[in-house]
Amino acid sequence: MDSNIAESGLHEDVIAKIRDGLKGRTLVFIGLMGAGKSCIGRMVAKELDLDFVDADREIEEAAGCSIADIFKLYGEEAFRDGEERVIARLLDGEQIVLATGGGAFIRERTRELILEKSVSVWLRADLDLLMHRTSGRTHRPLLNNGDPKQVLAELIDTRYPVYAGADIIFDCDESSKEATRDAVLELLAKSFDDDGQLIKTGT
Numbered sequence: 001m002d003s004n005i006a007e008s009g010l011h012e013d014v015i016a017k018i019r020d021g022l023k024g025r026t027l028v029f030i031g032l033m034g035a036g037k038s039c040i041g042r043m044v045a046k047e048l049d050l051d052f053v054d055a056d057r058e059i060e061e062a063a064g065c066s067i068a069d070i071f072k073l074y075g076e077e078a079f080r081d082g083e084e085r086v087i088a089r090l091l092d093g094e095q096i097v098l099a100t101g102g103g104a105f106i107r108e109r110t111r112e113l114i115l116e117k118s119v120s121v122w123l124r125a126d127l128d129l130l131m132h133r134t135s136g137r138t139h140r141p142l143l144n145n146g147d148p149k150q151v152l153a154e155l156i157d158t159r160y161p162v163y164a165g166a167d168i169i170f171d172c173d174e175s176s177k178e179a180t181r182d183a184v185l186e187l188l189a190k191s192f193d194d195d196g197q198l199i200k201t202g203t
Contacts, residue, residue, distance in 0.1 A: 014189040015047060021119070021192030026091055028098045028114050030105040030166055031123040032155055034133035036180065037099035040123065043181040044188075045097035055100045058086045067101075076103075084110045091117040102155070106162050115165070119198065121184070122166035127153055129172060167191070167198055 027044070029037040038054050045052035056067055059082055063070055070079045083101060087110055090098055098118070105111050105120070114120050125133075130152050163169075168191050170184055191199050 014185055017189040017192060018048060018185065020196045021188070021198065022095070023196060024095050026096050026098055026118040027188075028091075028100060028118040028120045029123060030100055030102075030114070030120055030163060032102045032125065032130055032152065032159065034130040034152075035102075035123040035125045035172060036133070036177070037123055039177055040180055040184055041097050041099040043177065044184055047181070047185060048097065051094070051096045053090060053096050053098050055083065055087055055090065055098060055104065058090065059083055059101075062086060080107050080110075083107070084113075088113055102159070105166070106159055111162070111165070115167070119168070120166040121168045121170055121188070122163045123170055123172050123184075124160070124163070125172040127156060129174065130156075167200065 027041075027048070027050070029041045031037055041054075042052045059070070059079070060066055063082060065073070067079070070082070080103065083104055084107060087098075087100060087104060090096065091113055100110075100114070105114060105122075127149070131149055134148065134152070168187065170187055172180065175183070193199055
């Protein structure tokens with residue numbers, strides 16, 4: 001990936017085309033833990049001059065405890081219920097760039113909300129890249145029980161076919177976060193035609 005969009009003369013045209021295509025809708029990043037949703041989402045938001053929101057942080061604020069504690073005290077189903085409510089509220093609010101938890105798009109009602117009210121981008125990453133990025137992290141409940149590599153492999157098998165329903169698919173690699181940001185912006189701009197209509201991308 002070439003990290004030159006933000007410095008090139010084409011940058012303003014790229015940003016303008018994305019804004020025209022979004023038409024005031026929120027941009028939502030989906031994907032597994034470690035894909036870079038929060039990091040890249042925050043950087044893209046800055047380029048688009050939009051606020052960035054991490055859905056997991058919003059859930060923690062609403063619950064008054066960490067995601068790990070919610071899982072431990074109330075279970076995953078209660079967490080997903082709260083997650084759906086928070087995402088629904090955010091999508092009904094002002095235009096933002098939103099990073100969602102890895103399981104958000106898997107829940108049918110939450111997925112319907114995202115597809116109906118936003119433009120969604122799946123940051124697709126392979127197992128080795130996810131392992132590298134999540135190694136040694138202790139704040140991810142689904143990786144704290146059992147072998148992390150096996151857990152991630154199983155999540156890839158079950159979730160990737162669902163993630164494929166996203167509006168836009170971006171394949172992550174080991175490029176720098178700046179290069180990834182620029183490549184995401186470039187793909188976003190190419191994902192809208194001259195009339196601002198969304199063109200389904202990815203495979």
